[in-house]
Amino acid sequence: MSVHSDKVLDCKGDACPMPIVKTKKAMDGLNSGEVLEVQATDKGAKSDMTAWANSSGHELVQSAEEDGVLKFWIKKS
Amino acid sequence: MSDAISVKELTKKIINGDSVFILDVRNTGDFDDWKIEGENVEVINQPYFDLLEGIDPVMDKLPKDQPIYVVCAKGGSSEFVADQINEEGYENVYSIEGGMKAWSEHLEPVKIGEVAGGSIYQFVRIGKGCLSYFIESNGEAAMVDVNRMIEQYEDFLNEKDAKITHVFDTHLHADHISGGKKLAEQKNAAYYLPPKDAEEVQFEYEKVRDGDEYKIGETTIKALYSPGHTIGSTSYIVDDKYLLTGDILFIDSIGRPDLAGKAADWVADLRETLYQRYKELTDDLIVLPAHYMTIKEMNDDGSVSAKLGVLYKENHGLNISDEDEFRKTVSENLPPQPNSYQEIRETNMGKVSPEEEEQREMEIGPNRCAVR
Structure with missing residues (x-):
């Protein structure tokens, strides 16, 4: 299923900590309530993105894995 | 720039009973599940994503008088954080090469x-x-x-x-x-x-x-x-x-x-x-x-x-x-x-x-x- 996203961030091929660094930066450019879709291939992103969203107060709306690509939809608080 | 330490060198120090201070920057769930342990090992946890813009969240917990070893899952984030700590004036900061992945395999x-x-x-x-x-x-x-x-x-x-x-x-x-x-x-x-x-x-x-x-x-x-x-x-x-x-x-x-x-x-x-x-x-x-x-x-x-x-x-x-x-x-x-x-x-x-x-x-x- 697909979730509406206002912006897509490509972090495929990036190793930790870059997916979070880039996501954080991209979130700064969004308005409250907008959704960022992050695509990553680093397996560690799975638990880190969840933990980061929790600690930063943003909402991880959904996550999925398609053909080895991890996708996260994060709603800005 | 911070320095690096191999898991082999770290193992020697832990077996020797040296006093070792570790900052583990993985997310807290992973840390609670499994971490580096040793007789004289002190280990604290602060996820790297809390330290991207500076080390304030851990500043008062870092020792000034002994080496600080930073570890993450694979060695990327620990290097990033070790550099941040180093920039704050700490001389003795090491990123553990290969992170917990290497630690698990040594x-x-x-x-x-x-x-x-x-x-x-x-x-x-x-x-x-x-x-x-x-x-x-x-x-x-x-x-x-x-x-x-x-x-x-x-x-x-x-x-x-x-x-x-x-x-x-x-x-x-x-x-x-x-x-x-x-x-x-x-x-x-x-x-x-x-x-x-x-x-x-x-x-x-x-x-x-x-x-x-x-x-x-x-x-x-x-x-x-x-x-x-x-x-x-x-x-x-x-x-x-x-x-x-x-x-x-x-x-x-x-x-x-x-x-x-x-x-x-x-x-x-x-x-x-x-x-x-x-x-x-x-x-x-x-x-x-x-x-x-x-x-x-x-x-x-x-x-x-x-x-x-x-x-x-x-x-x-x-x-x-x-x-x-x-x-x-x-x-x-x-x-x-x-x-x-x-x-x-x-x-x-x-x-x-x-x-x-x-x-x-x-x-x-x-x-x-x-x-x-």
Whole structure:
């Protein structure tokens, strides 16, 4: 299923900590309530993105894995 | 720029008992599940994503007068954070190379003692608590409970200039992926498994039976059937001096009978092995298990071993006289099962062949093969 996203961030091929660094930066450019879709291939992103969203107060709306690509939809608080 | 330290160097410091301060920057869930431990190790956790814009959240917890070692999952974020700390004026900051992944895989060889015509070594996989063995006599060698990272054993073998003839597993492992079959193939050695654990195994292997004896140079290795952790679990007695117990008996705990889904069936076997079969052996045997759970079980030289007679006095699991209480201890309120233990068993049977990266992920975390 697909979730509406206002912006897509490509972090495929990036190793930790870059997916979070880039996501954080991209979130700064969004308005409250907008959704960022992050695509990553680093397996560690799975638990880190969840933990980061929790600690930063943003909402991880959904996550999925398609053909080895991890996708996260994060709603800005 | 911060410096880097290898897991080998870090292992030496921890075994030496040096005071070591570690900042673990993985997310808190992963940290709580599994972390670096040691007698004089202090470890704190602050996820790297809290430290991207500065180290304020941990500033007052960092020591000024000793080195700071930073670790993450694979070594990328720790380098990033170590640089941040360094920029704040801390001189002695090191990123642990390869992170917890490398920590999980490092094998440290420790000499245990002499055997006829040679010696016996224990490989301590400090990040996971797995122990494997190398027995060498007159240029021939056997290995027991080999882990997946066979390159590290090969480097050691090249140094020792010994020819491997036998590779044994004490049982079908559920907490780590065996390197036994692969090493045996590469070295043209025979790979031995207890047949009762190997009914579903998809490859050729040699069957180990109770009482079988193997000559390695001048040394004799004798198989002793000792079920309970698994139905096939077999111990190996080397030169009537060392008892390799596999996952049946540890230094401060005993094996759990539930990892193949048969706790109730195997409790009686475990009881018989620990309270009868092993009891008939001499107290002077040096017990060499396939695991340890905490650093407290480690001796000052980094080895994990103790005399059987001492364990019969001090190990709680060997001193539960009431059979019903024993059954409850080993089958109720057990700790969580090892991560991915079903997939690991299937890999060890040759039913599935995951990529190396996937095998690594499957093994992440503590071993949890014991009950206390």
